[in-house]
Amino acid sequence: MNRVNGANSAVLVQNLSKTYITKQRKGIFKSEKREVEALQGVSLEVKPGEIFGLLGPNGAGKTTLIKILTTLLLPTGGDAWLNGYHIEKDANKVRANVGCMLMGERGLYWKLTARENLMYFGALYHLTPQARVRRTNEIIDLLNMGDIADRTVETYSSGQKMNLAFGKSLINDAPLLVLDEPTNTLDVPSASELRAIVRQLNAQGKTIIYTTHIMAEAETLCRRVAIIDHGKLLAMGPVSELKASLGKDQVTRIEGVISSKATDAIRALSMVRQATLSAMDGASQLTIVTSNGTNTLPRLIETLTQHGATIQKIIPEDVTLEDVFIAKTGRTLAEDTWAK
Amino acid sequence: MITHTPTLRSHLAVTMASAKMRLITITRYPGQLFTDIIIPIVLAAMPILLGRASAGPDAAAIFKENTGTENYVAYMLIGASVFSMVSYAFWHVAYWLRWEMETGTLESLYLTPTSRLWVAAGTALYSMIRSIFSAFISYFIGSWILGSDPFQGELLLAFSFILVGMIPLYGMTLLFGAVILKLKEANALINLMQWGVNLLMGVFFPITVLPPLVRIFALLFPPTWMTNGVRSALLGIGFFFGEWYLDLAVLWVFLIIAPLFGYWVFTKVEHGVRKNEGVGQF
Numbered sequence: 001m002n003r004v005n006g007a008n009s010a011v012l013v014q015n016l017s018k019t020y021i022t023k024q025r026k027g028i029f030k031s032e033k034r035e036v037e038a039l040q041g042v043s044l045e046v047k048p049g050e051i052f053g054l055l056g057p058n059g060a061g062k063t064t065l066i067k068i069l070t071t072l073l074l075p076t077g078g079d080a081w082l083n084g085y086h087i088e089k090d091a092n093k094v095r096a097n098v099g100c101m102l103m104g105e106r107g108l109y110w111k112l113t114a115r116e117n118l119m120y121f122g123a124l125y126h127l128t129p130q131a132r133v134r135r136t137n138e139i140i141d142l143l144n145m146g147d148i149a150d151r152t153v154e155t156y157s158s159g160q161k162m163n164l165a166f167g168k169s170l171i172n173d174a175p176l177l178v179l180d181e182p183t184n185t186l187d188v189p190s191a192s193e194l195r196a197i198v199r200q201l202n203a204q205g206k207t208i209i210y211t212t213h214i215m216a217e218a219e220t221l222c223r224r225v226a227i228i229d230h231g232k233l234l235a236m237g238p239v240s241e242l243k244a245s246l247g248k249d250q251v252t253r254i255e256g257v258i259s260s261k262a263t264d265a266i267r268a269l270s271m272v273r274q275a276t277l278s279a280m281d282g283a284s285q286l287t288i289v290t291s292n293g294t295n296t297l298p299r300l301i302e303t304l305t306q307h308g309a310t311i312q313k314i315i316p317e318d319v320t321l322e323d324v325f326i327a328k329t330g331r332t333l334a335e336d337t338w339a340k
Numbered sequence: 341m342i343t344h345t346p347t348l349r350s351h352l353a354v355t356m357a358s359a360k361m362r363l364i365t366i367t368r369y370p371g372q373l374f375t376d377i378i379i380p381i382v383l384a385a386m387p388i389l390l391g392r393a394s395a396g397p398d399a400a401a402i403f404k405e406n407t408g409t410e411n412y413v414a415y416m417l418i419g420a421s422v423f424s425m426v427s428y429a430f431w432h433v434a435y436w437l438r439w440e441m442e443t444g445t446l447e448s449l450y451l452t453p454t455s456r457l458w459v460a461a462g463t464a465l466y467s468m469i470r471s472i473f474s475a476f477i478s479y480f481i482g483s484w485i486l487g488s489d490p491f492q493g494e495l496l497l498a499f500s501f502i503l504v505g506m507i508p509l510y511g512m513t514l515l516f517g518a519v520i521l522k523l524k525e526a527n528a529l530i531n532l533m534q535w536g537v538n539l540l541m542g543v544f545f546p547i548t549v550l551p552p553l554v555r556i557f558a559l560l561f562p563p564t565w566m567t568n569g570v571r572s573a574l575l576g577i578g579f580f581f582g583e584w585y586l587d588l589a590v591l592w593v594f595l596i597i598a599p600l601f602g603y604w605v606f607t608k609v610e611h612g613v614r615k616n617e618g619v620g621q622f
Contacts, residue, residue, distance in 0.1 A: 021616055107445055107448040108448070109361065110443070111369075112361065112364060116364060117527075120358075120360075120361045121448070123353050123354055124354055124449070125453065126353075126453065137434050152368070
């Protein structure tokens with residue numbers, strides 16, 4: 001057992017890095033090995049009892065980090081502890097202390113019923129037969145799955161499968177829950193219900209690591225977040241502090257027909273700190289972070305119209321996590337996610 | 341905080357749960373259970389009918405000269421039944437990790453604090469129950485259809501050769517499972533392996549007809565000893581070392597070595613896979 005470091009943290013990550021060796025095809029029989037740095041010196045700490053958001057676009061390194069923390073992957077460098085247990089030296093203790101929803105609906109046996117799945121995974125977590133039955137019934141009740149619990153998973157809708165995958169992560173009643181994009185494929189009411197359960201579990205004392213690329217979701221759920229992109233940790237802290245880090249900036253979104261030339265002209269203005277152009281439903285959306293929003297609006301409009309832009313809508317907004325992401329990466333998250 | 345102290349009882353519960361899960365799954369594919377029984381009969385029927393067609397009325401006598409028994413029907417049926425057990429062992433255990441990989445459940449399995457050895461043992465137990473059950477039924481039905489007495493010889497001794505031979509066989513399949521985990525070429529490798537083993541274990545012929553070098557290689561395979569042991573117990577064709585207990589002792593040696601070697605290779609490969617791409621990638 002190695003509980004010297006990280007004994008007071010739910011998760012402690014120190015300078016974690018991961019390099020994959022991938023093969024790049026150069027023809028039918030030829031391939032070339034290539035190194036991909038999926039994580040580059042990531043360090044972070046998750047405190048016991050908090051909901052910690054791990055944010056970033058697809059391919060940012062979130063899942064690699066989660067896979068290393070849950071012992072599925074070995075890191076190339078660095079160390080990490082979960083509840084004081086080292087991820088390599090105490091791998092089985094780490095696994096016993098984590099409930100993980102990683103691959104959504106694919107992590108289930110589709111030919112088994114929900115009850116049979118939960119009972120099976122209960123056995124793999126070394127629960128006693130009585131505890132397996134009790135825990136299975138509790139989860140079925142919690143997720144309101146009583147009507148479908150004895151049907152094979154293959155007959156479930158995508159949302160029901162996701163719910164069961166979430167339920168599977170609760171089977172060992174672990175103090176730490178790792179949820180990787182748990183609301184993917186859920187409809188709005190189901191996603192909202194799942195978030196309510198996450199809050200409820202957190203109120204009962206569970207620490208939760210919640211990865212998502214939906215910033216609004218992270219904002220409503222997490223107290224602290226880390227933004228990760230291209231394998232690097234770009235920012236970490238309480239949501240309110242990250243938003244405040246943009247200063248007294250004002251975010252203005254302008255929709256319409258906006259060229260990159262007009263965007264460049266906006267960027268050239270002295271009070272503009274950041275301007276990001278993205279495509280949206282056939283039109284363009286320009287997100288502008290300025291140091292003094294209301295006073296600069298006429299100037300922004302004038303500059304845009306002078307450069308041929310057609311403005312359809314102006315939306316002054318409060319700073320959101322999305323804006324923090326834009327400020328840190330220079331891109332919108334939605335744009336980046338779809339591009340990949 | 342959960343302190344992880346699994347006991348032998350909880351490990352055995354994992355094995356039982358794993359076997360039960362797979363048995364439940366297969367009951368939802370009843371057609372597959374039916375083909376498990378039919379395939380060995382069809383497999384044995386082909387050389388039996390070929391022999392009758394090509395060797396004529398002297399088929400039995402000629403066969404006895406080469407094999408030690410004139411009961412070529414039982415000889416082929418035993419070969420086909422043992423081969424089906426060997427083949428299922430490869431498909432059920434060596435293919436097991438690949439199957440979990442393809443269905444997406446392998447990562448779920450690796451997230452749990454249980455050793456893969458106990459889960460593999462459950463998969464092997466399931467495979468053993470399924471393949472022994474179907475091999476016995478197909479042997480009895482095949483004997484009835486093709487005209488042979490299934491109750492001749494030492495049935496208990498034949499069964500002990502199967503039981504002792506199955507364990508090193510599963511050790512071999514674990515070794516092979518490790519290769520599949522690394523190369524991710526399950527179908528091609530298992531197809532190649534099962535027909536190679538088919539040739540070496542002498543499914544339809546005595547291994548004495550193999551070239552000397554190939555014969556030595558054949559004797560390194562537990563299924564060869566299993567097949568000959570069962571045939572000798574039921575048909576009296578003669579054990580390799582003359583006495584049943586000496587042949588059984590060889591299988592016991594395989595029983596100790598093969599699973600340990602298989603597990604050692606498996607853990608090495610597993611570590612390598614976790615070090616690079618991870619277990620979920622296929």
